[in-house]
Amino acid sequence: MFIINCPYCGDRDQTEFSCHGEAHIPRPTETKKMTDEEWGDYVFFRTNPKGYHRERWLHDHGCRRWFNALRHTVTDEFVASYKVEDPRPPIPDNGGQS
């Protein structure tokens, strides 16, 4: 049961949040011009890394705001959480240790 930092509310219990997978996948424009493969990439394919991962989170049972977080998928360490419009925080340079 994680403690997650909501950029709007502060530290809150995981039960208040839901995770919605990889962040920074913009919806393509001019979708009619896309091939099936390109569209399939956008809809279905995600990186699923073992290590640091930028994810979309929703503070469901709180302010109901969406934000992004940088989490380690093995240790569940949250390195940073940041607003949608914020610059991406760097991935720690520690060989995946936390």
Added chain:
Amino acid sequence: MTQTHRLSEGGLVDRSKPLTFSFDGITYTGYRGDTLASALLANGVRLLGRSFKYHRPRGLIAAGSEEPNALMQLETGPYTEPNTRATCIELYDGLVAKSQNRWPSLGFDVGAANSLVARFLPAGFYYKTFMWPASMWMTYEKYIRKAAGLGVSPTEDDPDVYHGTYAHCDVLVIGAGPAGLAAATAAASGGARVMVLDENNTPGGALLGTSNNAASLEFIQRSVQSLERNENVQLLTRTTATGYYDYNYITAIEKVTDHMGPGKGGTAPRQRFWKIRAKQVVVAAGSIERPLVFADNDRPGVMLANAVGTYINRYGVLPGNDVVVFTNNDSAYQVAFDASESGGVVTVVDTRSSVQSSLKALLEEKNIKLFEGHAITSVQGAKGVESVRVMKLSADGDSVQGQAWEIDCSVVASSGGWTPSCHMVSQSGGKLKYIESIAAFVPDESRLKKTSPNISAGSCNGSFVTATCIQQGTQAGVDAATRCGLHGTAASSESFTVNEVPLGTISPLWLVPTTHPVGEGRSKHFHDFQNDVTAADIQLAAREGFVSVEHLKRYTTTGMATDQGKTSNLNALAIMANIQGVSIPEVGTTTFRPPYTPLTLGAVGGQESRELFIQERHTPMHEWHVDNGAEFEDVGDWKRSWYYPKAGEDMHSAVQRETLAVRESVGMLDASTLGKIDIQGKDAIKLIEMAYTNNWQKLAIGSCRYGLMLNEHGMIFDDGVTTRLGENHYHMTTTTGGAARVMGWLEEWLQTEWPEWEVYCTSVTEQWAVMAINGPKARELLQSITDIDVSKDAFPFMTMREGKVAGVPARVYRISFTGELAYEINVPARYGKHLIEALAAAGKKFDLCPYGTEAMHVLRAEKGFIIVGQDTDGTVTPHDMDMDWIVSKTKEEYLGNRSQVRIDTQRTARPQLIGLLTEDPTVVLPEGAHIVSEVSDAPPMPTIGHVTSSYMSPNAGRSIALALLQDGINRKGDVVTLRLMNGEVHRATVSDTVFVDAEGVRVRG
């Protein structure tokens, strides 16, 4: 009955407070301070249960929560609880316990015949034997479960009350033994908010079981008093930490009133479930002694050495007069001394060939005989130890040789060393490391070093000397406080003498040999007592290739019982390591899972059970529905009126009557539960255009339109009617169940993709009360209570008008989910009850009929209107639903657009929505029934579709159904075959989905 084994003095029991209790119908006496286990032992009761698989006689092994054998059916009636460990039940007056897994009686058990056929019940027996034929498993299972069962579940409602509570602290200390008390004291001295949990009724841990322990008790008292005086400290006894989750989230179960007896707790809850978030956690959970694995080591009377010591010192019970101590390390010598001091005749059998001279001198002083380099090769006595045979071990420990000595005894106190309780650290994702010098695993690095570093102290960290435990505990407390930004200080060092012999040089002998190879002959070497698993089972698993620790566990079921292998896991790993010729760490450990000990599900549920489990949502008109005899249906969390039976009516006739009334006169339905979202802002239209598949740009103010929402996979996920209220103002409706999902969906896109758009979505589902009136007389009814001009031309279909209805402000939408002339009257929620009462009164002269969701379903199906989630299942596109008319061909973008032209969504033979008319019009197909391309006597049969909606339609005068059928749209007119679960076969004609008023005249009337 007299307490034959009770010592005349000593121990922490109160001999002035006798308590009576019964076990298997016989009444005994014990004392305040006893556990059920110690009281039974005091009365000389050794046989306490039958084993899980072989029904072998079993007695106590341990004195603590690791006990695998002495499982009791505690109390009777609604209070009965199976599988409670006698060692954890505090004795109270009038306690009633029964042994388990025996029939007809504990002394004579028919199931013990399993022992005679034991060679046919090896590991994996059930997997191998009952695999085939698969269909027979249902038959076998009943009997297997009966034969192999533990206790019996209560059949009556649990009369007890349970609470749940949350807590936060700086430092949480698990365990209040010497290390835990020291840690708590040190952390608290720095101002930390400290919580200390201990499963015992008294703090002190292992110190409670030592001899001549006045100094120890003083230390405990001193520590507890200083902690209790500190308002920042909460010390919880009878509280077991059951789970250690991420970010220092700990669950614990507090047994608040169990020790008082059933129903005696007054207003206090029986148990309390704690959910604790700590900044730092100090694990001082202690350690568990390991049994030696020797031939027939499960006879009642064979116990862990420290258990014998604890019964003597804490409970004043000498488990037997003739005690054989069997050990591979020094720590058990203290038990030999204690037993001897208490008047026992003691013999020590040590597997090591040379015992240190200081110990030998002490043995000699006390007249205790010692066999060096010897091992117990057999145990005599069917229902309890009568004697053991002892032989000399070979130098490599693999065999025995020479003369066999027979020693008469009633107790064997065995010690194979100590296993630190790493459960908590392992649960939280921490690693373990193997330490040769103690032949056991200790906690290593934690998974999340920054927030949850491993701070273990005491014997759970591999230190088995009290002074070191206290030292480590103090340091751990200081460290934990420092990590919280506080300054813990080490109090003046505690120094007192404890009667203990350090572990010394342990010489592991994981499997004690006997005169014949293990697995041959009738004797058994048990390592897992609760699941009846022997060393021979591990050998079999190895022979059959189940060598990985995870496979070993599942194949032999070692470590899988309610004790989760507390006494057995390491022995099992070590035996497997020896078979394979690898080191123990190479075999590895399984991850420990919560809960640490079994816990009551009722406590986990706490107060959130029954009507408090999920909050019901009621519409503002709920009371009216109740008063008018409605039956209710759960839709999401809502209670919706399902149908309104009149006297003598069953559901079918009520629904048929309501369905007819809507098309003949007028009906009213509470539609308040539909999701409603108020959308405003200059970019509102952009959002609506993206969310729905059709065009919205030209929708006039005051007009309504139906819309379909897709996810990016192109699959339908919601539908509803949206109305344009103003220039930049819309009122969107959603399905009842999809209200929150749609709101979240719109917000997700707005916040993450188009944050620059100026759009505001507000959920107004509960702000509006809605009555839908449907039927040819709906207009007359409405006109009688409104100032709005409802004439056909003034208020056309798919428009909205504002005005007063029944004297209150209302928005009336002329939309229809029945295909009838219909209006949905929205009033502020507070007028909901007023509205339905006004309608009911005004409706009398129009034969107004209240109808529920079931009639609504029939009515919409008669018109082929889909219900998202019933006729769709997340895998169908608008085209599959035969709804191409609602998909814009001109819009550049909308959510899910590109998926409409993917290869997969364009392929033929996709399931498509069609109508079905059964050959026999009285047959109502069950929803979910399969349309098959070939019929055979039994499944499998190739399926080409299934029924999604099916009703008897009084308006069509026959049964109707909607179904998803492969390539269905092209098959209209075909006859298809359905095969039901009960074997019935029906034929039906594929039809259009509209069964009533195909021209759509009525709705525009």
